[in-house]
Amino acid sequence: MNILVIWRLLTVGGVNAGWRNRALYLKKRGITTDFLYTKDLGGMHMMEDVANVYVAKKKRDVHDILRKGYDAIIVVDTSQAYEWLNDVGYAGPIIVEARTPELLKLKRNLQGVETIAPRQFIVPSYYQKRLLSVLVNDQAPITVIYNGLDASFFQPSVCDDVPNKKKNYCLCRTVRWKNWRAFLRIVSLLQKERDDIECWMIGGAHSVDKQTFETEWKEKKLDPFIKWFPVVPYQQMPHIYARIRQSGGCLLATTKVESFGNTFIEAMACGVPVVAPRVSAMPEVIAHGKTGYLFREHHTRGAVRAIEAIIDDQERYEEMSEAGRARVLAQFTIERCAETYVDLLQHIVGEQT
Template sequence: MKILVIWRLLTVGGVNAGWRNRAIYFKKHGITAEFLYCKDLGGMHMMKDIAPVYLTTDEQVIHEILTKNDYDAIIVVDTSKAYDWLAKADYKGPVIIEARTPEIMKLKRNLEGCHQIQPQKFIVPSQHQKRVLSILVNESAPIEVIYNGLDTSFFRPLENEEVHVQKEPIAPSNKKVVAYIGRLDVRKNWRLLLKIAELVKKEREDIEFWVIGGAKSVERQQFEDERKKQNLTDIIRWFPVVPYHEMPHVYAKIRQSGGCTVATTRAESFGNTFIESMACGVPVVAPNVSSIPEIVTDKKTGYLFREEHIRGAAEQIYRIVDHQERYEKLSKSARERVEQMFSISHCANRYIEVLQEVTRKGTEDES
């Protein structure tokens, strides 16, 4: 089987991390995945050695890709232009729509024109996202929840001697590391992170915040300006580019310090960094919103706080870093939850079943 995944943005975020993991797993099971992106936002290093990648907005080139590669199925991820491309190419094969945008108005825009291609199935990464999508599509629309999967042999608690201790970010010797991982934009809500760090700075001297990523984020300059303006450069260290293959080592350094990861996001349809962190034995502190309670089990794999609650977030961080015995339980439970719920074999096998269903149905329809 050969499939094409269309998404407009080649980022280092969760969508591409999830598809990277799937593509590797699919290949072992006889499914070749190819990818069509419109814009590279720093994610090429994640995908280029995994699968063929097309990076173009040229409609003639896209037309040739769609008509000459004989795809068994095409998956469209939050890209409304793709429906026009498929219609113009007169593509007759099965189409699956992945609806991942958690903001309902943006999701509505991303679905505009999808009636042109009559998708066989909608796939979403959480029950929460299914509820969001259900508002926008016909009540009979076939919506399937398939969580993002993770290679738990790659994302795992590393032994001390395995960790790349001399590579950035280099862990401080006497502080707990609390890491924010991801984009710097309105939805990810980095401004709340600065407020949390400001409060922690007044109360503690044993915590250091890391910001991992954001090199090509829309608000990277605003973040840097505010970090300096608020005199937080001593407590918040920023590492704009960390290669994907180094992330298990980053999580290992956080775990060695007795720290955690923290999210301040306003909405998530899933959140790959949560399962990466948990797979590496690092507890998560995150707001109790959207899909997050499906992923992070409060008081077992981390702690949830009320949305926008600065004091609540700080207290949950303290609850983790101040109790070593509790930390070990959280760490163990976090790893176990990922192995049980979010392993790539568990999640990708269901995706393969869906692909087999839609391609088989397409063959039956033709006959």
Template sequence: MKILVIWRLLTVGGVNAGWRNRAIYFKKYGITTDFLYSKDLGGMHMIQDIATVYLTNDKKKIKRILTENHYDVIIVVDTSKAYQWLEEANYSGPIVVEARTPEIVKLHRNLKGVEKNKPYTFVVPSEYQKRVLSILINQETPIEVIHNGIDPSLFRPIEITSKSDPLLPPDKKIVAYIGRLDVRKNWRLMLKIAKVVSKEREDIQFWVIGGAKSVERDLFEAEWKRLDLTDIVKWYPVIPYHEMPEIYSKVRQSGGCTLATTLAESFGNTFIEAMACGVPVVAPNVSSIPEIVEHGKTGYLFRENHVRGAVEQIYKIVDHPENYQSLSTLSTERVENMFQLSHCAERYIEILKEVKRADEK
């Protein structure tokens, strides 16, 4: 079987991390995965070594890709232009639509034109996202919840022996913010939290991982400096995906945690990556996050946009080393039980086979 995944943005983020893992797993079952993106935002290194990647906005090239490769199934991820491309290429094969955008207004825009190419099914990564999508679509089309899966051979607790950056400072607990620097990820709240901590503690350091090509990179840098946080908040704009298990393991070794301040998530790959490496998560109690992070077991949740609440949850982790091992163990166990790549990818393979059989009838 040969499939094509169409998405606009080649980012260093959860969608592409999830698809990288799936493509590797699919290959074991004779499924070849190609990718078509419109814009590279720093994620090419995540995909190029495991699949054929097309990066273009040229309609003629896109039409040639769609007509000459004879795909068995095409998967469209939050890309409204794709429906026009498929129509212009006279593509008549089956379509699966992945709806990943958690904001309903943006999701509605991303689905524009989907009615012209009736999909076999919709795929979403969480029950929360299923509820959001169900508001917008014809209920006759099924919605399948398939979590992002994680490769346990890559993301696991490891002992740190290298002296590569970022270096663990002595006697400091690390709180890592991982991801884009934009409005939805809510980096401004993260800096407010760091400012409070800087006034109260000297044993905590924040790491900001990522953001090299984020839309608000310059705004973040200006605010980071304006708040005089360059000592307590260290910024590492580019960390290759394959080095992330080492980052998480450094956080775990310090007795720290990851911190999310996002306004909404349809899933959140960094949560399961951290947990797989034995790192507790502190995150807002919004959207899909309570489906992933168990409050008091694999981390702690705080009320949305509540600075003091977030600070107190961080302190619960870093000030109670006697509970840390329990949090760490329960985190890895939850990933093993719910978010193993084999569990999540197997169901996707079943759907692809169902789609192909239906199309051949």
């Protein structure tokens, strides 16, 4: 079976991380996955070693790709694709993945979806299913399939190059909806009260907020407390998590909204507790008090307390580390999550033939 996944942005983010893992598993099950993007924002290194990756903007080039005879096509939050599929008269089954976690943006991404008559909607969480249900009524069934990861790749490991005795935690991206200003507020409060924490910022090299973030960070005189790594290859992330765990640190998220949250399961799989706001899909992924803590949105002091509760109690840290790994193995392995996708594809393509 050959399938094509269409998405606008080739980024180093959760959507592509999820599909990278899924494509590797699908290949083992005899399903070849190709990817079509309209813009590369630095994510090519993440995908090119697992699948054929096309980046095309011109309609003619897109149409040529769509005519390659795919058994099924999956459209991820890309309304342009509905027009393309109609242009070429694609007659195979179409699945729509709805991953945008904000209602107005999701509505925009679904404009015209009725013209392609999707066989199935896929969402990565029950939060996202509730959101999508507001917009699509009974056009097609909505199935929840969590993102999965390779738990043999993301696993606890010993790290010998922790730079100092300070604790470490990281926030993933400097984009507006990841709420980096909340991150800076939390760091500001932490640095006033203690000197044993070093904050690592991961990603953001292609963010439109890059310069603004850097300016505000320096204006607040937080240079001694923050290390920023604008680009970290996906393949190196287990090593980053190992360094955080070895230091006794945690992963901090200040995001305003998530339809799932790949970095959370990556961290937990590596034995790193997670601190995040209690919003959107976060409570589905993070078990409050067991694999990390959920704080009230916009509550800076609550986030600081959660971080301190983790890093100041070694016994609790070890318990959360083990519980996080166990939760991923029970719910978020690629074998468990992608097999559901395999069953769905085989059923839909089988019906078509």
